[in-house]
Amino acid sequence: MAGAANSKQTEIKKAPIMISLIIGAFFAILNETLLNVAFTDLMNDLQVSTATVQWLSTGFLLVVGILIPVTALLLQWFTTRQLFLGAMTLFTIGTVICGIAPTFSFLLIGRLIQASGTGLLIPVMMNTVLVLFPPDKRGGAMGMIGLVIMFAPAIGPTLSGVIVESLNWRWLFFIVIPFALFSIAFAALYLKNITDITKPKVDITSIILSTVGFGGIVFGFSSAGEGSHGWASPEVYLTIIAGAIALILFVIRQLRLEDPLLDMRxxxxxxxxxxxxxxxxxxxxxxxxxxxxxxxxxxxxxxxxxxxxxxxxxxxxxxxxxxxxxxxxxxxxxxxxxxxxxxxxxxxxxxxxxxxxxxxxxxxxxxxxxxxxxxxxxxxxxxxxxxxxxxxxxxxxxxxxxxxxxxxxxxxxxxxxxxxxxxxxxxxxxxxxxxxxxxxxxxxxxxxxxxxxxxxxxxxxxxxxxxxxxxxxxxxxxxxxx
Structure with missing residues (x-):
């Protein structure tokens, strides 16, 4: 009887937990593509070049690429609730800064803070599904995550076009703020922890190698893709080479550690x-x-x-x-x-x-x-x-x-x-x-x-x-x- 009660309780908790995660992640991931159509307006308003404005996308990708590997460690140090609320708070603070940014530098800082929250959210969602649902039920739950991960960026450019034509680029951020605040309030009420906190040893060397490795690869290829640098630029190929070397050292170290940052096994x-x-x-x-x-x-x-x-x-x-x-x-x-x-x-x-x-x-x-x-x-x-x-x-x-x-x-x-x-x-x-x-x-x-x-x-x-x-x-x- 106790087992049945526990099972029933778990069933009741699944819906609000998933709703909390999906609402927050949808608006965080939406911001990956929301600015794409507004770049011309941003260049005119803030008096920056094409190469400079691209940092709003490149910087976002860079921070997300650096942060996601570290989430494997964070998920074992903090509860699901703490991580989600922390990530959404970071995202909301970044969104407010972007909306009121007087200069491009402030806008970029806000964008990077937004990315810090987004980089934490996706692995938290996936890990929650793995823990919360048995294998024969995970497909449907992961499908809902797929809806968020694919649908949000897909509607970003269209939504951005409508908002920029009707209002101005700042409203791309102002419109998101109420939804982000609602997500935080909803999660504070309903989101419960469902993961195991083991607090493994923190290996600083692994974090440094991961940051240089994944960050170098993402930055190098993103810079080449912008077109302002090209493959022949030392900034591109040296960054990619440094990232590749750091990644090789990172993998070797993970295989030797008892508590690796990312377990390659x-x-x-x-x-x-x-x-x-x-x-x-x-x-x-x-x-x-x-x-x-x-x-x-x-x-x-x-x-x-x-x-x-x-x-x-x-x-x-x-x-x-x-x-x-x-x-x-x-x-x-x-x-x-x-x-x-x-x-x-x-x-x-x-x-x-x-x-x-x-x-x-x-x-x-x-x-x-x-x-x-x-x-x-x-x-x-x-x-x-x-x-x-x-x-x-x-x-x-x-x-x-x-x-x-x-x-x-x-x-x-x-x-x-x-x-x-x-x-x-x-x-x-x-x-x-x-x-x-x-x-x-x-x-x-x-x-x-x-x-x-x-x-x-x-x-x-x-x-x-x-x-x-x-x-x-x-x-x-x-x-x-x-």
Whole structure:
């Protein structure tokens, strides 16, 4: 009877805990893309250059990339409630600073504080799902997280366009503040701790190596992707080299420590390793579209930033609706019924994208982008959930931190790689014709975009091959209990 009562109590607690996490994370992650359409206004108002304003995105990515690895340690030192409330408080303070910022420096400081909160939230959400739900129920819960992680950034540019046109860029922050405060109040009332506090030894050397390693990789690739530096810049390649060396030393140290910051032994679980590689490849494939498509819609089809953002909205909405559905299908039937068709759809869509031109209709772009986001929904969360399911409970914080860190690194690499491919494709075309009329510029952009999607197609094919090897798994202790 006592067991039944405890079980019932746990069931009652799940909904408010998940609602608390989802509300806060939605608005925190929304801010990753909310500023993209407002960059021109910010440059004019605050009198800064394109290279300078890009730091609002690069700095955000950098802080998130540095913080996520440390969450594996923080999750063992602080309760779920303490971490979430701390993260949301940081995010809210940063949002207020951004809204009232008199100069660009203040805006950047506020943006970095926002990123500190966001970097803590995603691993906290995933780890909570792993602890709170048994393996056969995790798919649906992870699907709800997928809705937040994918839908929030997808609607960011569209929402930003509406707000900037109607009001001004400061309202991008003012509108978020009441929701952030509501999230803090709701969590203070309903969010309970459900994780184990073990307080492992803090290894300062690991934190330093992690910060230099992940920070160097994210900063280096993000700087190259901005276009103002390029791969030949010492700031880019020296930072990437330093980051790579620090990461190698970091991994070696983790394997030797009794209480590692990120336990690399999680990779001994084959489905976790496979899922991690698959998720990174899919993220890079998605970035080939999420970054390049708005550029092509504006530069090739001459659409406004707002209309270009609006064209991407149906795909974001579809992804949001389908992610929870895919989670429930995963719980019932396992990963293969989603991953293999999703991988096949991804290959088809990327192949169709390689044939786009300036005569391709906006409607076709909307359909292709929507199909892409459906494919991503069928792969991302099911793959992550299946991989994390194989880990023993003690590896939950490490597994969620590893995947989320590598997704950030993969995102930064994806942006830089595909922007570089676009630029080189344009340059090759222009050098072959020796002219720079408006029509030639559009044709050069088309050539660059087709080159980019061709590389994206290769990544999609690799992702499809990996889906063929994915098997349904549960954690070792789950097998023992059964």
């Amino acid at each position: 999680a990779f001994l679980s084959p489905m976790f390793s496979l899922a991690t590689v698959l998720v990174i490849i899919v993220m890079m494939t998605m970035f080939s579209t999420m970054i390049i498509l708005p550029l092509f819609l504006q530069g090739g089809l001459a659409l406004s930033a707002f209309v270009a953002g609006l064209a991407l909205l149906p795909g974001g909405i579809l992804n949001g609706f389908i992610s929870p559905l895919c989670g429930r299908i995963f719980d019932k039937f396992g990963p293969k019924v989603l991953l293999i068709p999703g991988g096949a759809l991804l290959v088809i869509v990327m192949w169709l994208f390689t044939n786009v031109t300036t005569s391709t209709s906006v409607f076709q772009f909307i359909v292709l982008h929507s199909l892409l986001m459906i494919a991503v929904a069928m792969i991302m969360m099911p793959a992550q959930t299946n991989g994390l399911n194989q880990l023993p409970r003690k590896y939950y914080p490490h597994g969620s931190a590893i995947i989320n860190t590598l997704v950030q690194v993969g995102g930064a690499i994806g942006i830089a790689l595909f922007i570089s491919i676009l630029a080189s494709g344009q340059a090759r075309y222009l050098s072959s014709v020796g002219d720079t009329t408006a029509n030639i510029e559009a044709a050069a952009l088309t050539a660059g975009v087709q080159s980019t999607f061709s590389i994206g197609l290769i990544f999609a094919i690799l992702a499809f091959i990996l889906t063929l090897f994915m098997k349904r798994t549960v954690a070792p202790e789950e097998v023992t209990e059964q």
